[in-house]
Amino acid sequence: MRTFLFSFLSVVLVGCVVVIGSRGSSILPDPFARSAESKSTNLDLLDKFDLAALKTKHAADVPQYEVGLFGNSRIVGVSEDDLPGMLPGTVFNFGVPGSSFRDSVALVEYLADKRALPGTVVISLDNLALNQVSEAKFPGLGDRIRVAANDLSRLIANREPKLTVQSFIDHIRAEKAQLTETFSFDYLFARLKHSFPALSSNEDGVRYRRDGSRSLSAEDLGRTSSEVKSTLTIPAPFVLWPDYFAGDLARLAKVDRSGSQIFIFESPLAPGTVLDGPPSQLEHVQVLRRVFVEQCDQLQLNCVTAEAFEPFQNDATWLDQTHAPAKSLGRFVVSLAVGGVGS
Numbered sequence: 311m312r313t314f315l316f317s318f319l320s321v322v323l324v325g326c327v328v329v330i331g332s333r334g335s336s337i338l339p340d341p342f343a344r345s346a347e348s349k350s351t352n353l354d355l356l357d358k359f360d361l362a363a364l365k366t367k368h369a370a371d372v373p374q375y376e377v378g379l380f381g382n383s384r385i386v387g388v389s390e391d392d393l394p395g396m397l398p399g400t401v402f403n404f405g406v407p408g409s410s411f412r413d414s415v416a417l418v419e420y421l422a423d424k425r426a427l428p429g430t431v432v433i434s435l436d437n438l439a440l441n442q443v444s445e446a447k448f449p450g451l452g453d454r455i456r457v458a459a460n461d462l463s464r465l466i467a468n469r470e471p472k473l474t475v476q477s478f479i480d481h482i483r484a485e486k487a488q489l490t491e492t493f494s495f496d497y498l499f500a501r502l503k504h505s506f507p508a509l510s511s512n513e514d515g516v517r518y519r520r521d522g523s524r525s526l527s528a529e530d531l532g533r534t535s536s537e538v539k540s541t542l543t544i545p546a547p548f549v550l551w552p553d554y555f556a557g558d559l560a561r562l563a564k565v566d567r568s569g570s571q572i573f574i575f576e577s578p579l580a581p582g583t584v585l586d587g588p589p590s591q592l593e594h595v596q597v598l599r600r601v602f603v604e605q606c607d608q609l610q611l612n613c614v615t616a617e618a619f620e621p622f623q624n625d626a627t628w629l630d631q632t633h634a635p636a637k638s639l640g641r642f643v644v645s646l647a648v649g650g651v652g653s
Contacts, residue, residue, distance in 0.1 A: 332337055342368045342402075342520055353518050355500035360404050362417060362448035365404050365522055370426040374402040378427070379523075379643070381434030382412040383407040384577045384633055386527035392438050402428065403522035405634045409447065415558045416446035416453065420464065422565045431572045433562075436585050437616055437632060438576060438598040439542060439585050443485035444551040449538045454485070464557055470648025473551060526636070542579060542631050544587035547595055559602075563609035573612045573647035576602065578619035580628040616647060645647070 337609055341353060341364060353361055369375065377393070379385050386405030390396055404417055414433050421427040436442040446454060459482040464476040491497055494619060518524045562572055576599075585592060606613035619642055621635070628634060634642075 319631060333526055335604065340364065340368050340371065341518060341590055342522055343371075346563065351639045353524075354407065355496070357494070357497045357500075358409055358413070358447040359488070359491070360497070360501060361480065362404075362406050362413070363411075365402075365406070366417060366420055366424070366426070366448075368522075369402060369404070369421060369428075370424045375402045375428040375589060376404075377430045377432065377647075378421075379403045379405060379432050379434070380417060381577075382413075383526060384436065385434035386522075386524055386641045387636040388643065389636065390426070390525040392523040393644050394641060399519055405434070405522070406447075410444040412443060412446045412457075412554075413557060415561050416448060416457070418565055420449050420453070422570065426581065427565070427570045428566070429570055430647055431641050433572065433574045435574055435576050435602075436488045437579055438550070438602070439544050439579070439595045441545045441548055441550050441594075441634065443554065444482060444554050447488065451485075451488075454481075459556065461557065465653075468553060470553065473553065477554075493576075510512075510565055523636075539583050541586045543586050544585060544591040544595065546587070546591060548591070550598060552597060555598060555601055556605050559605045559609060559611060564612055571612070571647075573614075574606070574648060575614045575618070576616040577632065578616045580631045582632075583631050612647070618646070643646075 337601070353364070356364075377396065379401070383406060386403060386407055387437055388403060390398065390401040393401055404414075404421075406413060406417075411433075414435075416432070418427065429552075446457065448627055458477075460480070461477050465477055559574075562574070565572065567598060585595070602613060603615065605611075
């Protein structure tokens with residue numbers, strides 16, 4: 311009986327090690343390599359950690375990209391072809407659908423540490439009226455603990471007891487979610503299918519392009535284009551705190567001074583969109599926008615608010631109020647940040 315129990319526990323332990331080790335593992339095939347098989351899985355089936363790991367590993371294995379795009383579904387649809395003047399193979403989209411600004415900051419820090427940060431970094435910041443933030447899913451536990459410790463230290467120093475407690479709870483919840491996703495059968499199966507494309511059918515869904523981007527439709531967002539409304543209700547309660555926001559901008563400023571040029575733009579809303587919410591919510595959006603502008607100016611970061619976006623004539627239909635057409639957004643990125651980089 312004792313031998314059986316020991317064997318059983320050993321198998322469970324080895325299984326846990328294999329599961330944890332396979333997450334974001336370097337043994338996963340690179341779907342963005344030019345030599346990658348034409349048949350590949352739907353990478354959206356992977357969890358955010360795995361997708362971010364695949365993209366950063368690819369960037370570390372190739373010569374430095376001239377331009378890197380960071381953000382979530384609001385920029386992941388922008389391909390190299392959407393950036394006029396850029397040469398083939400010079401742009402990579404690091405966007406991870408469902409991620410937040412904190413994820414983008416963590417990815418930039420990670421790539422800088424690996425000496426794989428593109429010369430020009432363009433980050434799409436969710437429109438501040440969306441009140442969107444979540445703890446970074448990537449990279450590893452050690453880096454996430456460091457960020458959590460810095461968050462808590464800053465809040466304690468600023469004498470924010472309620473926010474300190476809330477921050478601690480948020481980080482614990484985020485790590486609990488990480489643990490759940492690590493042992494999720496769906497994600498394990500998706501990782502297996504990615505490792506062995508022969509297990510996948512051709513109906514697995516949308517494929518990512520070699521430049522890291524992916525086609526995006528209203529159906530992918532669970533909507534139809536006819537659902538683009540003129541009023542956007544600001545979500546409540548507020549989860550994007552000015553202190554968090556300022557701290558993340560400061561983290562980017564340190565990376566910026568190490569050599570790469572960083573541009574941050576607040577994602578636009580569809581033309582004619584009107585914000586709806588009580589005065590306190592509308593004021594909070596303005597406070598966040600002031601923090602954005604003032605901190606960027608103080609830290610010498612290149613930042614623009616959503617008002618800088620100008621729709622182009624004959625634009626494609628917006629997918630919804632917050633997802634601009636890829637070609638329109640690509641032209642905006644070029645006018646904002648790239649300039650003569652690709653010429």
